Amino acid sequence: MDIEEVIKEAVGIVTPSLEERNRVINTANTVVKLVTDGLLKRGYRDFTVAIQGSVAKDTWLPGDRDIDIFIILPRDYIDKIRSGDIINDLIDVAVEYRLSWSIKYAQHPYIQLIINDFEVDVVPCIRISPGERPFTAADRTPLHTDFVKTKLMQRTIDVRLLKAFLKSVNIYGAEIKVRGFSGYVSELLIIHYGSFLNAIKAISNWSTRYVFIDMTNTYNEKDAVKKFKSPVIIIDPVDPSRNAAASINRDTLATAIAASREFLRNPSIKFFARTQYVEMELKLVLPTMVIRAPYPEGVSPDIVWGEVTRLMALLVRNLRKLGFKVVRSMAWSDDKSIILLMMIFEELELPRYELHEGPPVDSDAADSFIRKYVNRQDVVGPFIRGTRWFIVRNRRFPDVIDATRHIISTVSLKHLGNTLARSEYIKVKSINDIEVFHQSERAIVKEFLWSRPWWLT
Amino acid sequence: MDIEEVIKEAVGIVTPSLEERNRVINTANTVVKLVTDGLLKRGYRDFTVAIQGSVAKDTWLPGDRDIDIFIILPRDYIDKIRSGDIINDLIDVAVEYRLSWSIKYAQHPYIQLIINDFEVDVVPCIRISPGERPFTAADRTPLHTDFVKTKLMQRTIDVRLLKAFLKSVNIYGAEIKVRGFSGYVSELLIIHYGSFLNAIKAISNWSTRYVFIDMTNTYNEKDAVKKFKSPVIIIDPVDPSRNAAASINRDTLATAIAASREFLRNPSIKFFARTQYVEMELKLVLPTMVIRAPYPEGVSPDIVWGEVTRLMALLVRNLRKLGFKVVRSMAWSDDKSIILLMMIFEELELPRYELHEGPPVDSDAADSFIRKYVNRQDVVGPFIRGTRWFIVRNRRFPDVIDATRHIISTVSLKHLGNTLARSEYIKVKSINDIEVFHQSERAIVKEFLWSRPWWLT
Numbered sequence: 007m008d009i010e011e012v013i014k015e016a017v018g019i020v021t022p023s024l025e026e027r028n029r030v031i032n033t034a035n036t037v038v039k040l041v042t043d044g045l046l047k048r049g050y051r052d053f054t055v056a057i058q059g060s061v062a063k064d065t066w067l068p069g070d071r072d073i074d075i076f077i078i079l080p081r082d083y084i085d086k087i088r089s090g091d092i093i094n095d096l097i098d099v100a101v102e103y104r105l106s107w108s109i110k111y112a113q114h115p116y117i118q119l120i121i122n123d124f125e126v127d128v129v130p131c132i133r134i135s136p137g138e139r140p141f142t143a144a145d146r147t148p149l150h151t152d153f154v155k156t157k158l159m160q161r162t163i164d165v166r167l168l169k170a171f172l173k174s175v176n177i178y179g180a181e182i183k184v185r186g187f188s189g190y191v192s193e194l195l196i197i198h199y200g201s202f203l204n205a206i207k208a209i210s211n212w213s214t215r216y217v218f219i220d221m222t223n224t225y226n227e228k229d230a231v232k233k234f235k236s237p238v239i240i241i242d243p244v245d246p247s248r249n250a251a252a253s254i255n256r257d258t259l260a261t262a263i264a265a266s267r268e269f270l271r272n273p274s275i276k277f278f279a280r281t282q283y284v285e286m287e288l289k290l291v292l293p294t295m296v297i298r299a300p301y302p303e304g305v306s307p308d309i310v311w312g313e314v315t316r317l318m319a320l321l322v323r324n325l326r327k328l329g330f331k332v333v334r335s336m337a338w339s340d341d342k343s344i345i346l347l348m349m350i351f352e353e354l355e356l357p358r359y360e361l362h363e364g365p366p367v368d369s370d371a372a373d374s375f376i377r378k379y380v381n382r383q384d385v386v387g388p389f390i391r392g393t394r395w396f397i398v399r400n401r402r403f404p405d406v407i408d409a410t411r412h413i414i415s416t417v418s419l420k421h422l423g424n425t426l427a428r429s430e431y432i433k434v435k436s437i438n439d440i441e442v443f444h445q446s447e448r449a450i451v452k453e454f455l456w457s458r459p460w461w462l463t
Numbered sequence: 464m465d466i467e468e469v470i471k472e473a474v475g476i477v478t479p480s481l482e483e484r485n486r487v488i489n490t491a492n493t494v495v496k497l498v499t500d501g502l503l504k505r506g507y508r509d510f511t512v513a514i515q516g517s518v519a520k521d522t523w524l525p526g527d528r529d530i531d532i533f534i535i536l537p538r539d540y541i542d543k544i545r546s547g548d549i550i551n552d553l554i555d556v557a558v559e560y561r562l563s564w565s566i567k568y569a570q571h572p573y574i575q576l577i578i579n580d581f582e583v584d585v586v587p588c589i590r591i592s593p594g595e596r597p598f599t600a601a602d603r604t605p606l607h608t609d610f611v612k613t614k615l616m617q618r619t620i621d622v623r624l625l626k627a628f629l630k631s632v633n634i635y636g637a638e639i640k641v642r643g644f645s646g647y648v649s650e651l652l653i654i655h656y657g658s659f660l661n662a663i664k665a666i667s668n669w670s671t672r673y674v675f676i677d678m679t680n681t682y683n684e685k686d687a688v689k690k691f692k693s694p695v696i697i698i699d700p701v702d703p704s705r706n707a708a709a710s711i712n713r714d715t716l717a718t719a720i721a722a723s724r725e726f727l728r729n730p731s732i733k734f735f736a737r738t739q740y741v742e743m744e745l746k747l748v749l750p751t752m753v754i755r756a757p758y759p760e761g762v763s764p765d766i767v768w769g770e771v772t773r774l775m776a777l778l779v780r781n782l783r784k785l786g787f788k789v790v791r792s793m794a795w796s797d798d799k800s801i802i803l804l805m806m807i808f809e810e811l812e813l814p815r816y817e818l819h820e821g822p823p824v825d826s827d828a829a830d831s832f833i834r835k836y837v838n839r840q841d842v843v844g845p846f847i848r849g850t851r852w853f854i855v856r857n858r859r860f861p862d863v864i865d866a867t868r869h870i871i872s873t874v875s876l877k878h879l880g881n882t883l884a885r886s887e888y889i890k891v892k893s894i895n896d897i898e899v900f901h902q903s904e905r906a907i908v909k910e911f912l913w914s915r916p917w918w919l920t
Binding site for chain 2 (some may be wrong): 021045123177212213214256257259260261264267268271272289290292293331333334350352353357359360361365367368372373376379383384386387391393394395396398456457458459462463
């Protein structure tokens with residue numbers, strides 16, 4: 007199949023049915039009406055309740071369960087937002103209409119309602135004009151919606167294709183868990199490059215060093231790179247002081263480039279219809295450690311993933327220092343009950359002894375180094391190599407699990423700390439070792455062990 | 464025992480007995496007479512036959528078997544030296560007096576006679592004055608002898624102490640095998656520092672970065688360091704364009720510093736009376752490989768050790784590249800029949816698989832890398848880590864002996880090449896594995912495994 011045919015078929019997959027479309031819009035309109043009525047009844051004035059996000063821009067994907075409703079308030083409501091009064095009023099409204107609700111936290115709190123299986127976020131913000139300094143990050147959203155609606159025109163299907171593509175290769179989403187491409191960035195890319203295929207072609211030629219897109223013509227490239235320090239810089243058209251692509255890290259950038267190249271070389275419908283975690287046929291199982299940690303209760307994913315990311319970087323760095331060769335590492339979570347921290351090594355157990363570098367022979371420290379070790383029965387040396395003293399001593403942590411537990415004991419992680427103490431530390435050396443995992447986790451562990459992007463054939 | 468007492472006792476050890484002294488001087492004088500008569504008889508004129516080296520300077524050590532006799536010729540004999548005519552005449556003399564002789568090779572050939580168990584080197588050279596450009600390196604020797612005899616005065620015993628000290632810690636000798644301190648350098652150090660103890664104190668404060676001594680006041684330090692590029696620079700007083708200490712490498716410099724410090728801290732007579740290769744009591748045997756190579760027949764030690772040094776550096780460098788952690792390495796030879804190349808590792812067998820870095824995802828090479836490996840059953844990946852593609856593949860040489868044989872097969876060594884093919888490659892993992900070595904080699908292997916300078920307690 008050539009690329010045009012693949013894209014034609016993909017359009018069918020990424021376009022919501024009329025029925026689904028009606029369900030989403032009805033649900034959104036219902037909430038707009040309830041919130042409007044509820045707030046009017048409670049004395050709010052001069053506000054607008056508006057559908058925002060991908061529903062407003064008609065760029066949502068079939069199966070999406072998120073609807074954004076913004077309450078756009080005049081400036082004199084800032085104190086009511088900051089104090090949380092408006093949140094209390096919104097809870098009041100939800101209770102009055104018997105809606106199931108919960109409080110969520112971004113820069114400021116907002117309300118999430120569950121209606122007809124949709125998660126409807128109800129977010130208060132302040133009305134600002136383009137170029138005006140926002141009070142909270144949420145204030146920009148209505149400007150983004152207006153900009154995209156004006157510029158995108160009939161190219162909503164191209165945004166849907168791009169979002170589905172990015173989602174399928176696991177780099178869609180600005181949240182810390184993904185560190186990838188937001189919906190807004192996907193829309194900006196289509197506006198900038200004109201179509202899905204042009205965007206993919208452009209991405210396939212991106213450099214991993216940095217990417218710079220400025221539709222506002224505010225910056226020269228060098229200054230922008232210095233100022234924003236992100237691998238991908240897309241100047242936000244509604245606020246040129248902001249990098250709309252700040253969430254994208256170098257890893258997701260690399261995946262975007264590689265997947266685009268692969269799609270152009272081997273166009274396939276699979277890039278739009280990822281069936282989650284196919285069980286891979288494993289030919290080879292490399293030495294692997296999996297930490298199976300219970301998910302910290304009542305903590306939001308962005309907080310948990312902040313700690314997971316920090317912990318993984320720290321483990322990789324420190325296990326390397328201790329002599330372990332890390333092949334690759336990945337964290338996974340269902341964001342409800344379980345976190346899997348997975349690492350492949352060249353070997354899980356290191357030699358019993360290790361070379362230890364001492365001081366230069368001409369340094370003051372040389373004497374005490376010699377005295378410390380010269381009568382130790384469990385040490386070989388001291389001996390001179392080049393211009394330094396060395397010894398060979400018992401390796402403190404020859405086993406990767408001991409080493410990992412030690413490293414973990416030295417870090418303080420507010421939420422994961424407690425959870426890691428109650429974790430299982432599992433060595434996977436052969437396919438049979440996967441049996442210890444719950445059925446639902448096996449496909450994830452196997453795909454990790456398989457170690458190839460699923461889209462690579 | 465305090466340091467003065469130790470030195471007093473050491474004087475007794477390093478001073479030759481009257482009887483030995485007579486034997487050496489008689490032997491030297493006999494050769495001087497025979498060579499003088501023989502050359503006169505063969506028409507040589509205007510030459511001097513003179514005792515040179517440590518016998519002339521009275522700085523030789525008990526047990527030394529080397530005597531240097533130089534034939535100092537006027538300039539018009541250069542052609543006779545270069546053509547080898549004089550060597551033929553000397554052989555003629557040796558045959559006439561029924562002396563056992565052999566030809567040796569330095570910059571020019573010379574004759575070695577074996578008389579009364581002494582090795583008497585008979586070396587022709589051209590008479591030059593201080594500051595004059597020598598025709599061969601040997602021409603400087605009479606100038607060195609004159610300089611030392613004039614400057615050293617009654618401090619010959621200090622030279623003997625220093626030589627015995629350097630010898631005992633295995634850093635005495637300018638030959639490639641040792642890369643250490645020559646006799647002449649030992650004499651210059653005593654002339655410069657005034658006494659054995661002052662020299663040791665000075666050395667203990669040397670830096671491993673570089674040492675600079677210029678009794679001629681020809682250079683400033685910076686220029687000399689730039690010009691000579693050796694770790695130890697001792698400007699030759701009879702030829703300031705030459706570094707008398709060029710033979711000393713950074714390893715022997717480091718040992719000199721470390722041993723001097725140790726001697727000052729723990730003065731002991733052992734530093735002057737090294738009993739060769741005591742069998743060490745091994746507490747721990749680290750994973751070790753020994754290559755037991757036959758000595759290449761009829762090749763001079765400087766040539767062999769040049770190749771041995773090159774090979775060892777190459778093995779260390781390339782085994783590291785292949786993933787082996789080299790703890791330490793050493794070569795030993797009796798300079799007759801056997802060479803031992805010994806290396807300690809953290810482990811002799813590496814994991815079966817290794818991580819292999821591929822090209823950046825945004826490079827032209829990425830596609831062919833993916834195509835090359837994507838269908839290989841014995842490879843894990845390709846996967847993206849950071850901004851590059853990686854795979855895990857079978858390690859080509861998981862065993863240190865296979866790796867070593869492979870490295871050796873890629874180098875061309877004129878004399879060792881043939882010998883290495885007929886070598887034994889031995890793994891030593893426990894004390895029992897030492898049984899495979901000949902009785903005479905065991906102490907050497909054990910001292911290597913013991914891995915502590917013998918003088919360190």
